[in-house]
Amino acid sequence: MVATPHAISLESFILKNTPxxxxxxxxxxxIxxxxxxxxxxxxxxxxTALGSYWKGxxxxxxxxxxxxxxxxPATDDPEADLEIFEKLMAIDEAAFGRREPKLTAAQVAERIALVNPWDYFDYTLKGTKVDPTAIKALEFPCRLKDYPGLSVRWKREIAWADKQKLLAVALKGLSYPEKVALCKRPEECDPKTLYGPIWEAVNQHLGRFGIEVYSHEELVAQLGMLRFGQQPRVGDTFCGGGSIPFEAARLGCDVYASDLNPIACMLTWGALNIIGASPEEHAEITQVQQTVAESxxxxxxxxxxxxxxxGDRAKAYLYCLETRCxxxxxxxxxxPSWxxxxxxxxxxKLVPNHAKKRFDIEVVSNASMVEMEAAARGTVQDGCLSYELGGKIYCTPIKTLRGDYRDENGVNRNRLRQWEKHDFMPRPDDTFQERLYCIQWITKETLSKSRQETYFAxxxxxxxxxERKVAHIVAKNLARWQEEGVVPDMAIEPGDKTDEPIRTRGWSYWHQLFFPRQIxxxxxxxxxxxxxxxxxARAACVALFSKTLDYNSKLVQWAPSHETVNNSFGNQALNTIYNPPVRALHYQLGSARMDKIPTSKAIYRSVNIVSNHPAGNIDKQSSLWITDPPYADAIHYHEIxxxxxxxxxxxxPAPFNNWIWDSRRALATQGSGDNFRRDMVAAYQAxxxxxxxxxxxxxxxxxQDTGVWSDMASIFWAAGLQVIGAWYIATETSSELKKGGYVQGTVILILRKRSAGQQAGFKPRLxxxxxxxVGTQIQEMMHLNRRTEEHMGAPVFNDSDLQMAGYAAALKVLTGYTEIDGEDMTRLALRPRQKGEKTVVDAIVQQAAETANSLLVPEGLPPETWEAIGGIQRFYLRMLDMETTGASKLDNYQNFxxxxxxxxxxxxxASQKPNAAQLKGAKDFKPRELAGTEIGETLLGQVxxxxxxxxxxxDPPVVMGNLRDALSDYFQQRKHLQAIAQFIHDKLAKRRPEEARAAEIIASRVQTERL
Known part of the structure; x- marks a missing residue:
């Protein structure tokens, strides 16, 4: 249990009104x-070990x-506040030495200068330990390549604390992302080792409030008492995969989690009770799960x-569809590939069988590269059945095989037979048949070994x-199993995502997404x-059973590079597969074994509530609500x-039996527009x-949709909330799942209740x-940037953070009013929007963005030049500056x-890839793009x-003559032309030196040119 705060009175909430x-x-x-x-x-x-199918x-x-x-609390010393916060997060300079960086003794020795390196390292030359007096002749830090045959190892007796300090010093000079890449995540480290050294500084900084703590749980409890008069409770009414409730509980908070979706509730319960299980509970679950598996x-x-x-045992069965050409x-x-x-x-290998007018399938091992390349070209290519027979290529679109057509209402349909409730495999006359073509076997000699030998046959x-025996067993028992509820009997309801299996295969019930072996x-x-x-234990076994389903359906894919079966939800859809594999039982169980589930420290046992209800049906108080709500392009979890x-x-089982086991699609908060706003207002009002x-x-x-920004602001307005701050966090990474323009950042809005009373404002005054x-917010953040850069070598905030702070500053002002220009803001928030409509809010937020960006002059560009240009020129030069820092996320470009x-x-x-976006260089523009277009008519365009x-x-004189002719006010604009050209040179000097040299020629000639 958390220690009772020793110097805190329940009647004295000294942090109650402290920012x-x-x-x-x-x-x-x-972060x-x-x-x-x-x-x-x-x-x-x-x-993710509980279910990677929840992507959000x-x-x-x-x-x-x-x-x-x-x-x-925010004190009168923000730099000290930030320092303590970073210690608590283990993201301060010293913490990296304790985060087990992947640096060898040799790498450390090469990076740091020590008066007495022999106290920490043993040096050997060609296998012989070097005498310390000889070491003194070396230069430190020493480059080992300068001393052939010299090697370095840590002394065995070195104290761990000393080693951590050296590691931290060795990391100095690296950028923050480079340090992060070399070190473990904080949650992977031992908490006592990682956080043990910080508590003296924490207590010294917070001692003025009567705080004395030696763990995060104690700190959270005492801060909760000081701020709220009780143990803090964190609520999340869109709990989804459970990350917010889980981390809150792990910190020592009480938790109230809810979601409309029972699977979300189950995953959240699993996070708290399986990953957060005590060692004794973990052992119990493991034993019960093992008993079920053995049975x-x-x-x-x-x-x-x-x-x-x-006597060999199957590991995987490889199936494919088969159709008549x-x-x-x-x-x-x-x-798609064989x-x-x-x-x-x-x-x-497909071998023609002319007698049966079909292909026999032969598994070939140790094939040549030529054969493998040919096999990679399967019989499904570019949406068509494509194969060779008798020296001739036959090609038929898959949609033709299905009989796709549009009905009189314009709805896409086809002539596939819709499977009936008792169907679990195709009928003989169905368009698509299912065929087993290969089995991966485990040799009987290695079945009981940890390293098994397999072969394909x-x-x-x-x-x-x-196979026929399995089908007979399923046919005999299916109706009874469905009645008992151990196999689905639920129809697939049409929807944006669920239409796929219905349309492409004719499957009408959920059990039809599984082969007989899987059923x-x-x-x-x-x-x-x-x-x-x-x-x-029973609830945990059921939660983990859902993970086996993810790896054992007709939607899974075979990965020939690793000889593994991937999961069904590699993305957020119900993608039907032409050649799905099936895991045999022991391989199926391997995906959800308790001993493969990562363990965390046991969740602090206070009050952890998981409820299944719509977001607006809240019945518990929370000190702090943290939510990741659905939005316009949200995943359709209610369907999948x-x-x-x-x-x-x-x-x-209990406690799952208290939930409604239905997706309740009609109640799901989804999409955008009027219904979305109404549902969200109800949730945030609650x-x-x-x-x-x-x-x-x-x-x-x-x-992605900029309209969602406006929607969210309106929602908070109508819910009686005021935005008091915002931060911008880059949370996403490059992935095939993110192709197509997905933004990569997360906006964090901080809100409080709006103060009581009618507050009216007018646009001219607002x-x-x-x-x-906006100006105050930006200047404060830039000041902190300068100070932290001096002390830590890197600023805290980048341009995106500062830009979002501008939006937040505007929302802080706006959401403090209940009426603007005579219009009630709550009514405006809920009123249906007309397409293309621009409200007073849109205009004010846009003004805030322009104010913020006018303050963010790119480094190296004179402020007067920045003031003289606008629009596309500011965008191009701003992003050119950001690209020099390695920024390449598409959302940065979209936001600016x-x-x-x-x-x-x-x-x-030049590129709009989500994680590799880039501006065009001068040579990337076509001539017509720089003539008579928005950018072509600007100073930047002429440069x-x-x-x-x-x-x-x-010739440079010819180029300069063209430049003068193109600009009627050339001589008045010379200083800005020179500044823009010089800026382009400075930013491209390392990345595109040819363009940089050309820009420098222009800058130099403009500067030296006589009037």
């Missing part, structure tokens, strides 16, 4: 780097930062359906007999779990999670009603207030284009034309 640290300072860049490292961990992330989890490090930032394994063994005649009448197997294993050069008649093993597992006594709901809805007057709300959202607030009112920013973009001409080897 929180997050209202004043927040190291957004550092961004940490958040991205966590994202890049992939399956190594703490909560926010990084735990970000949640921790928001909670601590909301509880810690089902015994049934499978007795059925004899996973072993061959040698309308051109030849042959039955042709369908697969490669089975890239590491062992195994592929499936063609399908034999005996294998097909076992059999999942039914047996589900049945065994349902027989367990109520309690933690029906995949799991169908299996679990009839026999849910949160505001269920928090103390000095409580906070932190709202995270990632978006604009000066907005400009003043909006701020500078540049509608067609794409015209100056780019000049650079382009110099790159084409035109």
């Amino acid at each position: 929180a640290l997050i209202e004043r300072v927040f190291p957004a860049q550092k 961004s780097a940490e958040a991205q490292k966590e994202r890049k961990a992939g399956s190594g992330q703490t909560l 989890r926010k990084p735990l490090i970000l949640v921790r930062a928001l909670i601590l930032g909301s509880l810690l 089902v394994d015994q049934e499978i063994m007795e059925l004899g359906i996973e072993h061959n005649e040698r 309308p051109q030849t009448g042959w039955k042709v197997p369908l697969a 490669v089975i294993s890239k590491t062992r050069n195994v592929y499936a 063609s399908v034999t008649p005996e294998d097909l007999a076992r 059999l093993t999942s039914a047996l597992l589900n049945k065994q779990a349902s027989r367990l006594p109520e309690g933690l 999670t029906e995949f799991f709901i169908a299996w679990l809805r009839k026999n849910p 949160m505001a009603d269920h928090m103390p007057d000095n409580g906070f709300q932190c709202v995270m959202f990632t978006h 604009l000066p207030q907005v400009r003043k607030e 284009a909006k701020a500078f009112r540049v509608e067609n920013y794409q015209a100056v973009m 780019l034309v000049g650079v382009q001409e110099l790159l084409q080897e035109k």
Whole structure:
């Protein structure tokens, strides 16, 4: 338990009205780097082990930062506040030495200067330890390559604390992202080792409030008492994958989590009770899960359906679809590729069988590179059935095979038979048949070994007999299993995502997304779990069973590079596959074994409530609400999670039985527009009603549609909330899932209840207030940037942070009013929007953006030149400056284009990849793009034309003559032309030296030219 604060009176909330640290300072860049490292961990992330199919989890490090930032007080020393916050987050300079950086002794010795290096390192020369007197002759830090044969190792007796200090020193000089890349995440480190050294400084800084603590849990408890008079409770009414409740509980907060979706509730419960289980609970779950697995394994063994005649056991079965070609009448197997294993050069060879007018499939091992390249070109290419027969290529569109057409209402349909409730495999006359073509076997000699040997084999008649046996078992038991609730009997409801299996395969019920083998093993597992006594272990087994479903359906893909079966939800859709694999039982169980689930420290056992209800139906108070709400392009979880709901809805164990096992699509907050705003207002109004007057709300959202920004502001307005701060965090990473223009940042809005009383304002008076607030906010942040850069070598905030602070400053002013220009803001927020309508709010927010950007003069450009230009020129030069820092995220370009009112920013973009966006250089523009266009008529455009001409080897005097002729006010604009050209040179000197030299020629000639 957390120690009772020794010097705090429950009647004295001395922090009740004290601003929180997050209202004043927040190291957004550092948190961004940490958040991205966590994202890049992939399956190594703490909560993905419960179900990676929930894609929307926010990084735990970000949640921790928001909670601590909301509880810690802002004092009269913001730099000291930030220093303590960073120590608590383990993102300060000294912490990196304790975060186990991947530096060898030699690398450390080469990076630091020590008077007595022999106290820390042992030096050997060609295997012989070097005498210390000889070492003194070396120069330190020494480059080992200068001393052939010299090697360095840590002394065995070196104290761990001393080693950590040296590691921290060795990391100095590296950028923050470089340090993060070399070190473990804070949550991967031992808490006592990582945080032990910080408590003296924490207590000294916070001692004025009577705080004395030696753990995060104690700190959270005492801060909660001082601010709220009780243990702080963190609420999240869109809990999703559970990252917010989990991290709050791990810090020592009480938790109130809710979601409309029962799968979200189950994942959140799992985070708190499986990953957060005590060692004793973890052992209990492991034992019960093992008992279930052994029982089902015994049934499978007795059925004899996973072993061959040698006694080898199957690991994976590879299936494909098969269809009859309308051109030849042959039955042709369908697969985009016939490669089975890239590491062992195994592929499936199609051998024509003229007697049966179909292809036999032969598994070939140790194939040549030529054969493997040919196998990679499967029989499904560019949406068509494509194959060779008798030296001729036949090609038929898949949509033709399905019989796609549009009905009289313009709805896409096809002529596939819609499967009926009792169907679990195709009928003989269906368009698409399912065919087993390869089995991966584990040799019987290595079945019990940790390192098993496997091989791939063609399908034999005996294998097909076992397939028929499985189908017979399923046919015999399916109706009873469905009645008992161990196999789904739920129809697939049409929807944006659920239309895919209906349209492409004719599947109408959820159990049809599973092969007979998958239905059999999942039914047996589900049945065994349902027989367990109520309690933690049964609920945990059911939660983990859902993960096996993710890896064992017709939606999974075979990965020939690693010989593995990927999960069904590699992205956020129900993608049907032409050649899906099936995991045999023990491989299926491996995806959700408790001993593979990462463990965290046992969740602090206070009050952790998980409820299943709409976001607006809140019935518990929370000191702090942290939410990651749905937005315009949100994932359709209400549809895709029906995949799991169908299996679990009839026999849910406690506490899951208290939830409604239905997706309740009609109640899901989704999309955008009027209904979206109404639902969100209800949710945030309920949160505001269920928090103390000095409580906070932190709202995270990632978006593409700029209209969502306006929607969210309106929602908070109508909910009686006032924006008091905003931060911008880069949370996403490059991924194939993010192709197509997804933004990569998360906006964090900090909100409090709006003060009581009717406050009316008018636009002419509001604009000066907005400009003043924006200016004050930007100047404060830039001052902190300068100070932290002096002490730490890097600024805290980047341009995106500063720009978002401008928006927040405007919203801080605006959301403090209830009426503007005679219009009630709540009514305006809920009123339906007309397409293209610009409200008074839009105008004021745009003014705030322009004010913010007028203060953000790119480094190296004279302020008077920045003032003289606008629009596309500011956008181009601002982004050129950002590119020199390595910034390449598309959302940066999108945000600044909006701020500078540049509608067609794409015209100056060479790349719009989400994580590799880039401006065009002078040579990337086509001549017509720099003539008579928005950018071509500007000073910047003329400089780019000049650079382009110099790159084409035109004489400089000719180029300068063209430049003078193009600008009627050339001589009045000379200083700005020179400044722009010099700026381009400075920013491109390292990246594109040819363009930089050309720009320098222009700058030099403009500067020296006589009038």
